[in-house]
Amino acid sequence: MSYDVAAVRSHYPALASGEAFFDGPGGTQVPQAVVDAVSRTLAGPLSNRSPLSAPQRAAGEAVDACRAALGDLLAADPGGIVFGRSMTALTYDLSRTLAQGWGPGDEVVVSRLDHDANVRPWVQAAERAGATVGWIEFDRSTTELGVDHLEAVLGERTRLVALTAASNILGTRPDVPALAARVHAAGALLFVDGVHHASHCAVDVGALGADFYACSPYKFGGPHCGVLAAAPSLLEQLHPDKLAPSTDDVPERFELGTLPYELMAGTTAAVDFLASLDPTGASSRRDRLVAAYAAIEAHEDVLRARIEAALHDRADITVWSRAAERTSTLFFTIEGHRPEAVHAALGERGISVSSGDCYAWEPCRALGLGAEGAVRVGLAPYNDDDDVDRLLEALPGPIG
Structure with missing residues (x-):
């Protein structure tokens, strides 16, 4: 077909x-299916999440369905899907949390190929922590970024490397699995900006070797919001600032305030619409x-x-x-x-x-x-x- x-x-x-x-x-x-899902969810009945009433259960179902859909989209554990206002906001939040463990002598590595949302949050967090910043250059003639570019700056004190899986202007797709292997061999974490990548390529966070993978549903037919995927076991090790009454469960401890249930429903609809374009008739x-x-x-x-x-x-x-x-x-x-x-x-x-x-x-x-x-x-x-x-x-x- x-x-x-x-x-x-x-x-x-x-x-x-x-x-x-x-x-x-x-x-x-x-697509119309996304419009309908957002409208239907807003029309309710809908209340803040709880198992105690039907409107509250509807909110919980929207959240669970969205995490499951994004888990399928990214081949990631739904229990490690964090929902936020935007990829930029999520990256800033995570950078501040990770920077709690950084100090003088530590290094954070960013790339010249990246959108600023995967550069400035890390640079600013590193500077505030007293850590140094290393820069991965790319080949200006080919617009390629390879392992040799990474190894020129990767060191034993590198704590985190931030890289794109696809440049939002040039389209360049670095070999993320090969880069991830070098990052992990150095004992560092890898944060991957997948905003442009997830719009064009099937994503498997584990196969990429990304410790953190961020994307934006509005780049693949969904509403304006952001998503962060990571292993729940890794998120359990991190303790972001949050309100005293809010849950300490993962991934909810990273989601500040009431979730936008209508946007989560729209995101689920966007994933389902993409799946409907399968020409093979696959089962899952x-x-x-x-x-x-x-x-x-x-x-x-x-x-x-x-x-x-x-x-x-x-x-x-x-x-x-x-x-x-x-x-x-x-x-x-x-x-x-x-x-x-x-x-x-x-x-x-x-x-x-x-x-x-x-x-x-x-x-x-x-x-x-x-x-x-x-x-x-x-x-x-x-x-x-x-x-x-x-x-x-x-x-x-x-x-x-």
């Missing part, structure tokens, strides 16, 4: 606007997700190849996405046209893209692009050939 993009598109109400959406790396459009939700991601990735790669070929045909366009292993994301500049101006011109023609540094502060500066950055085009499960035709036709032409 082939990937039926027309059928997929029929589930996204936003597509009725006629817009061609290439801004998925900043947040995808939402996990197997359906793996098959669906394979079909989505193959579909997106075909479209990416079309766009990439057209961009490379133009001498005035520089494509900065160059890694051998990467997602369906392209970051490019057009000579004589500021990225923001290209973004605006496309927007006037009903084509949504992104521009600037897209919070990838370090890689944009490493590449010499600065805050102006470049134009980012990212593919999602609902993009089709007509979208690509419109994009390529609307790109500003050469100057002169």
Whole structure:
């Protein structure tokens, strides 16, 4: 059974606007099933979690279902799924908790390839603890980050390494399992930013070797929120600041305040929708997700190849996405046209893209692009050939 993009598109109400959406790396459009789940949960009956009444039990069921769905999505223990306002908020919370055990002589390692949400929380926490910060560089010509780049800074006092599984602007996918093996051999923990990765690839947190893996459901068709996955046994060792009456159970000890039950229900619906795109008819939700991601990735790669070929045909366009292993994301500049101006011109023609540094502060500066950055085009499960035709036709032409 082939990937039926027309059928997929029929589930996204936003597509009725006629817009061609290439801004998925900043947040995808939402299928109707997610809208319905959020609305249905808000309509209730619903109260704060407790086993003592039907509305309270409904809240608990939404939480349990969400943890189970994310466990299937990430091949992770549902008991180690932490829900939060955003990946950035969760990373800040975790960095402050881990930093309680850091001090002078310790080292935290971050990478020049990463979105700032996986850089600044660690840098700031390390500085406050008196620990030093090491930087993993990446190859500017290929945009690759390999084991040799890591080993140049990894040391016996390294306590934590923070790395991306996929760059949100370049699409670069480092070999995380190989990097994780080196991190663990040094006795350090590995925090993996999977926000862009989970949007395009089937995730297995254990196979990656990630001690912590963070992602954002709104990047794969869900509502705006964040998720952190870790082994419950590891979370048991950590003691975040929390309110005195709140539970000390894992993972709840990391979830501050009342959980957004409607967003958790929407996240479950997003995972179930992804699983429904399985063309193989697999039996378990996990197997359906793996098959669906394979079909989505193959579909997106075909479209990416079309766009990439057209961009490379133009001498005035520089494509900065160059890694051998990467997602369906392209970051490019057009000579004589500021990225923001290209973004605006496309927007006037009903084509949504992104521009600037897209919070990838370090890689944009490493590449010499600065805050102006470049134009980012990212593919999602609902993009089709007509979208690509419109994009390529609307790109500003050469100057002169």
